Amino acid sequence: MKILVLGCKGQLGQCLNDQLAITEHDVVYTSRGQIDIAKFEVTKAQILEISPDIVINATAYTAVDKAEEERQAADRINHLAVANISNICDQLDCWLIHVSTDYVFDGHSAVPYKEDNPTNPQGVYGESKLKGEAAIEASGCKYLIIRTAWVYSEYGNNFLKTMLRLGADRGELSIVGDQIGCPTYAQDIAKSIVSILACLDLKDSSSGIYHYCGDEPCSWYDFARAIFVEAEVHGLKIPGYVKSIKTSDYPTPAIRPAYSVLDCSKIESCFDVTRSSWREGIKTVIDRLQG
Numbered sequence: 001m002k003i004l005v006l007g008c009k010g011q012l013g014q015c016l017n018d019q020l021a022i023t024e025h026d027v028v029y030t031s032r033g034q035i036d037i038a039k040f041e042v043t044k045a046q047i048l049e050i051s052p053d054i055v056i057n058a059t060a061y062t063a064v065d066k067a068e069e070e071r072q073a074a075d076r077i078n079h080l081a082v083a084n085i086s087n088i089c090d091q092l093d094c095w096l097i098h099v100s101t102d103y104v105f106d107g108h109s110a111v112p113y114k115e116d117n118p119t120n121p122q123g124v125y126g127e128s129k130l131k132g133e134a135a136i137e138a139s140g141c142k143y144l145i146i147r148t149a150w151v152y153s154e155y156g157n158n159f160l161k162t163m164l165r166l167g168a169d170r171g172e173l174s175i176v177g178d179q180i181g182c183p184t185y186a187q188d189i190a191k192s193i194v195s196i197l198a199c200l201d202l203k204d205s206s207s208g209i210y211h212y213c214g215d216e217p218c219s220w221y222d223f224a225r226a227i228f229v230e231a232e233v234h235g236l237k238i239p240g241y242v243k244s245i246k247t248s249d250y251p252t253p254a255i256r257p258a259y260s261v262l263d264c265s266k267i268e269s270c271f272d273v274t275r276s277s278w279r280e281g282i283k284t285v286i287d288r289l290q291g
């Protein structure tokens with residue numbers, strides 16, 4: 001099976017590289033330097049030339065706040081380029097594995113979101129990702145859309161690495177305590193995708209949206225506290241005081257859902273995957289960062 005990974009230099013892209021390297025699959029990894037998905041015609045020619053059986057799209061415009069002022073750029077990458085990729089996959093009759101976000105929901109729920117719950121993104125990023133989902137669904141290609149949340153890893157920029165950096169510099173930190181979600185270790189997303197690959201040929205009917213995230217809901221404040229507990233165990237400098245604040249005390253350009261816990265029962269029942277243990281993931285990431 002020939003697999004094409006788009007966006008191999010991002011957090012998920014690098015984790016896919018780690019997890020696919022220990023399989024027998026024939027994998028072509030491309031970063032923006034090799035395939036720039038914003039160049040639609042060139043991308044089409046390149047993917048047709050590679051002729052993969054499966055495309056894994058790990059690219060995205062992920063700057064949630066910046067998207068509020070860069071609407072067109074976010075739309076081009078998260079929507080129009082995704083539409084282009086899904087049309088190419090349809091032409092090749094190959095699978096598209098695409099990743100989306102909990103930010104397609106408005107956060108007004110009190111129970112975990114299921115795949116068919118109504119969406120209502122609160123910001124440009126979530127809106128552009130939702131349009132990308134719709135474009136894939138309309139394309140007619142075989143697809144899996146995996147919505148995930150609060151992604152962190154040893155790679156790139158993410159909340160965990162920001163906490164370690166700020167924690168080493170500051171005596172006190174204020175972290176939002178009234179947004180609830182599920183942190184997800186990107187290596188666990190990549191492992192789940194690898195595990196799903198084995199079933200795709202057999203399960204032609206499995207096209208659809210699936211939720212996959214960490215195993216325990218928490219606030220950003222709880223997540224930060226867990227990071228600092230583990231950082232201290234690893235001998236790292238941590239702040240003396242971590243304060244829980246309200247979203248209204250920390251205004252950001254993009255509105256984030258107050259509650260974006262995803263119900264993962266569908267993916268667990270359809271495929272051989274287990275939810276990401278985010279507390280274990282914190283330990284692994286700090287171990288790896290310490291090298």
Ligand SMILES: NC(=O)c1ccc[n+]([C@@H]2O[C@H](COP(=O)([O-])OP(=O)(O)OC[C@H]3O[C@@H](n4cnc5c(N)ncnc54)[C@H](OP(=O)(O)O)[C@@H]3O)[C@@H](O)[C@H]2O)c1
Pocket residue numbers: 006007008009010011012013031032033035036037038039058059060061062077099100101102129148149150151152156157
């Ligand atoms: N991060 C989160 O907290 C989070 C939460 C929920 C869902 N997700 C979703 O999870 C997926 C993976 O996210 P991530 O955290 O791994 O993202 P990331 O680290 O920001 O990586 C995104 C990658 O996309 C690449 N890219 C952007 N524009 C491109 C273009 N025109 N052509 C080719 N590549 C391009 C970037 O390349 P450059 O490095 O060259 O910019 C980067 O390597 C995304 O679909 C995201 O929406 C993420």
